[in-house]
Amino acid sequence: MSQIYRRAQTTVSLIKYHFVFCPRYRRKVLVGAVEERLKILLSEICEEIDIQILAVECDKDHCHLxxxxxxxxxxxxxxxxxxxxxxxxxxxxxxxxKHLPSLWTRSYFVSTAGNVSSETIRRYVEEQKTRG
Structure with a gap:
């Protein structure tokens, strides 16, 4: 009698995102207690959705994550x-x-970041067909 063994699916990835987002009308509200509370909330939410924060910093009118x-x-x-x-x-x-209908603009900036360049990846992929 044969048994089928299922391996747990494991995802190995390294996807880093750099986000920049701003309050509506670039209001300078990310100061003092608001800034500190924002950082705590971001940390809690990221932990909840299994995202690791590598760095977070705010200026008065924008936040980098x-x-x-x-x-x-x-x-x-x-x-x-x-x-x-x-x-x-x-x-x-x-x-x-409280008077704001929403705190953030609908837009944001996002960029991926990694440890190797696009050229390095391209060369690696191209060299795969020459490997034995």
Whole structure:
């Protein structure tokens, strides 16, 4: 009698995203307690959705976030979750933000980052056909 053994699917990936996002009208609201609370919320949300924060820093009117994410979640899904939750929570917790219909603009910047260049990857792929 044969048994079928199923191996657990393991994803090995290294996908790093650099996000930059801004409050509506570039309002200078990411200061003091708001900035600190935003960083805590980002950390909690990222942990919940299995994203590793590599770096986070805010200026008065924008936030940089550098993360390592699994390929199962798209950059747009990451931003939707982060901006949605932080907007709602920060506006609930800080009275001077309550009048805003939403905290963040709909747009954001995202870029991938890695340890090797596109040229290195291209050469590696091309050399695969010459390997024995």
């Amino acid at each position: 550098f993360v390592n994410a699994l390929p199962t979640i798209s950059p747009s899904d990451i931003m939707a979750k982060l901006k949605g939750v932080t907007s709602r929570r920060l506006r609930q917790e800080f009275s001077h933000l």
